[in-house]
Amino acid sequence: SPSLTGKAALISGAARGLGAASAWAICEAGGQVMIGDLLVDRGEETAAELRAAGHAAQFVRLDVRDEAAWAAAVDATVQAFGGLHILVNNAGIATAVTVEDLTVADFQTILDINLLGAFRGMQAAIPAIKASGGGAIVNISSNSTRRVSAITTSYAATKAAVANMTKSAAIHLAQSGANIRVNSVHPGPHATDMLLGSDAKADLPEVQALRAAIPMGRMGEAREVGAVVAFLASDAASYVTGAELFVDGGLTP
Ligand code: NAD
Numbered sequence: 001s002p003s004l005t006g007k008a009a010l011i012s013g014a015a016r017g018l019g020a021a022s023a024w025a026i027c028e029a030g031g032q033v034m035i036g037d038l039l040v041d042r043g044e045e046t047a048a049e050l051r052a053a054g055h056a057a058q059f060v061r062l063d064v065r066d067e068a069a070w071a072a073a074v075d076a077t078v079q080a081f082g083g084l085h086i087l088v089n090n091a092g093i094a095t096a097v098t099v100e101d102l103t104v105a106d107f108q109t110i111l112d113i114n115l116l117g118a119f120r121g122m123q124a125a126i127p128a129i130k131a132s133g134g135g136a137i138v139n140i141s142s143n144s145t146r147r148v149s150a151i152t153t154s155y156a157a158t159k160a161a162v163a164n165m166t167k168s169a170a171i172h173l174a175q176s177g178a179n180i181r182v183n184s185v186h187p188g189p190h191a192t193d194m195l196l197g198s199d200a201k202a203d204l205p206e207v208q209a210l211r212a213a214i215p216m217g218r219m220g221e222a223r224e225v226g227a228v229v230a231f232l233a234s235d236a237a238s239y240v241t242g243a244e245l246f247v248d249g250g251l252t253p
Pocket of ligand 1 (some may be wrong): 012013014016017018019020033034036037038039062063064090091092093094122140141142143187189190191192194195
């Protein structure tokens with residue numbers, strides 16, 4: 001497994017789901033983690049569970065739509081751990097709506113969180129990562145960048161934009177000698193609150209059909225995304241920047 005000993009990470013949307021799994025993976029690789037999320041109770045609980053397992057973890061309330069909150073979250077991470085080396089832009093929301101039914105207001109909301117949230121995160125974190133001697137940014141996109149359906153109008157648009165923004169930032173930070181790599185992770189279906197919400201939904205026909213479409217025959221486990229995030233954040237991925245890594249059991253064509 002990759003080594004992140006002495007590295008400090010800030011992860012948005014890490015109270016639960018894939019973000020929490022990324023926090024566990026980074027901690028298990030020796031890193032320290034600041035969990036940023038809107039969900040205060042759940043975020044505090046995740047941080048407490050990590051500490052109970054012997055890891056260095058704290059929680060900060062973060063709304064990725066708020067630039068001042070991002071600045072405060074970066075400061076809190078540097079304060080807590082003495083630096084910032086890793087940013088994981090994971091916070092996101094999903095919508096399922098066709099081009100005919102989507103409203104401009106709803107489109108703006110998801111853009112503000114999924115795309116601009118990650119942009120604000122990079123702007124806030126890059127100076128602190130530079131000041132800490134470099135590191136890595138991992139942006140959580142989705143396999144929906146390549147696997148579009150009738151109801152991914154806004155969601156897939158934001159996730160494709162995240163991937164291209166990632167690539168552009170990667171080129172800039174490589175050329176400017178900042179020693180910061182930037183990559184996007186593209187999960188396929190994972191059984192988190194976002195996708196299923198409850199165990200009851202796991203047996204729905206459409207969920208069974210989805211599972212059947214995956215070459216590996218199963219949905220992903222959150223920790224299988226966390227492991228990839230920790231790898232990209234580590235020196236094991238020292239020549240990987242601007243990459244789009246699909247974590248989807250072979251689903252994406
Ligand atoms: P989730 O809903 O379980 O977790 C998302 C977290 O983000 C929540 O804790 C939520 O409170 C937080 N969040 C939402 N809006 C926020 C905001 N404005 N500021 C701060 N935090 C906010 O979802 P998940 O499945 O763990 O998804 C994590 C990421 O992975 C998302 O970007 C999602 O689009 C992406 N993704 C998930 C799947 C999947 O199948 N679960 C597939 C592809 C991509």
